[in-house]
Amino acid sequence: MCSLKNNNSNGYLRTDLYNEEATEQLSGHYKEILQIIGEDPSREGLDKTPERVAKAMQFLLQGYQMDPVEILTSAMFKEDYRQMVIVKDIEIYSMCEHHMLPFIGKAHVAYIPNGTITGLSKIARVVDVFARRLQVQERLTTQIKDCIQDTLKPLGVAVVIEAQHLCMQMRGVQKQHSITTTSDFTGAFEKVATREEFIKLISTKLS
Ligand SMILES: [Zn+2]
Numbered sequence: 001m002c003s004l005k006n007n008n009s010n011g012y013l014r015t016d017l018y019n020e021e022a023t024e025q026l027s028g029h030y031k032e033i034l035q036i037i038g039e040d041p042s043r044e045g046l047d048k049t050p051e052r053v054a055k056a057m058q059f060l061l062q063g064y065q066m067d068p069v070e071i072l073t074s075a076m077f078k079e080d081y082r083q084m085v086i087v088k089d090i091e092i093y094s095m096c097e098h099h100m101l102p103f104i105g106k107a108h109v110a111y112i113p114n115g116t117i118t119g120l121s122k123i124a125r126v127v128d129v130f131a132r133r134l135q136v137q138e139r140l141t142t143q144i145k146d147c148i149q150d151t152l153k154p155l156g157v158a159v160v161i162e163a164q165h166l167c168m169q170m171r172g173v174q175k176q177h178s179i180t181t182t183s184d185f186t187g188a189f190e191k192v193a194t195r196e197e198f199i200k201l202i203s204t205k206l207s
Contacts (some may be wrong), residue, residue, distance in 0.1 A: 018055050026054030060095060060102075063132030071126055072151045075119035084156065084194075086110040086122045088202045096167050097134035104181070105163025108132075108202040111148055112155040112188050123148070137163055141182040149186050156187030160200045 030050035033146050034041040041050065088108040107127045130143045145159045160183045168175050188194045 018058050023054045027051045043171045061132055063129045066129045068129040068147045069151050071122050072118050075122050077117050079117045081113055084110050084112050086201055087120055090124045090127045092131050094131040094135045099167040101166040103163045103165040108160045109156040110198050114155045120190055137161055137180055137182050143185045145184045147154045149150050156189040158189040
């Protein structure tokens with residue numbers, strides 16, 4: 001029934017297929033939702049919609065099935081490098097927990113290793129695991145920071161997220177272009193000079 005599969009090469013769970021039971025239950029509820037909003041779920045265009053939405057939601061919220069600590073520890077190496085490591089412009093596709101509407105943007109993550117480094121792609125994956133859950137941008141920022149800090153135990157972690165919230169753009173105040181920025185820092189990044197270097201590096205475009 002449950003078709004979540006352990007992707008061994010990466011050492012963490014990935015939603016390769018959809019959970020049949022969840023798909024069936026969700027489809028039933030989405031069919032009802034279509035009726036309640038005044039649609040006819042039996043018309044041709046909507047025939048398969050409940051099932052598609054059910055699968056889309058499982059895809060968009062697949063982060064619940066994944067363990068970010070496992071992702072980081074699956075590629076940890078001893079290394080003497082003690083300078084800033086920055087992964088910037090990591091795409092974020094998350095869902096706000098208040099309206100279940102997307103918020104979309106970019107995360108910039110840095111850490112200063114203290115004897116241990118991780119694969120760069122693992123940082124991006126950790127961001128994705130937390131983003132693919134119902135979130136508020138503030139908590140997403142802090143969870144990424146805490147996970148890297150607690151797992152790699154570096155000299156410091158910095159996380160900045162810039163995102164546009166569809167719940168703000170499509171409804172409510174309808175602010176079409178406003179961008180929300182959140183940031184969180186530990187250790188060495190609490191020093192103004194280190195933080196400023198990080199901010200400068202993520203703001204500079206390499207030509
Ligand atoms: Zn919202």
